[in-house]
Amino acid sequence: MRLTWTFFSKQEPTVTLTVVYLPKLDKFRSAGYLETVTNTAYVGWDSFRIFNTGGQADKKALFGSLIRVDQFSPLSI
Numbered sequence: 001m002r003l004t005w006t007f008f009s010k011q012e013p014t015v016t017l018t019v020v021y022l023p024k025l026d027k028f029r030s031a032g033y034l035e036t037v038t039n040t041a042y043v044g045w046d047s048f049r050i051f052n053t054g055g056q057a058d059k060k061a062l063f064g065s066l067i068r069v070d071q072f073s074p075l076s077i
Contacts, residue, residue, distance in 0.1 A: 004017070017041055017051075018041070020040060021044070021048040025042065028077075031067070034063075034066035034067065035070070036068050036069065037070060037071065042072050042074065
């Protein structure tokens with residue numbers, strides 16, 4: 001599953017994030033991974049639910065806790 005989340009802030013530039021649910025990540029405790037080049041997050045179900053139905057503050061906090069990587073490879077997990 002995939003969704004797009006856009007965060008608008010007066011003090012910061014707009015952030016548009018593509019969020020991709022990967023079942024392989026369900027077993028990990030981390031929030032997920034943020035591929036910085038494409039601004040795509042790869043997350044497990046709990047994080048996906050927050051991006052899908054959570055409040056803006058929860059989404060922003062989760063975005064901040066994603067592990068930043070240059071390139072994400074699902075085969076490496």
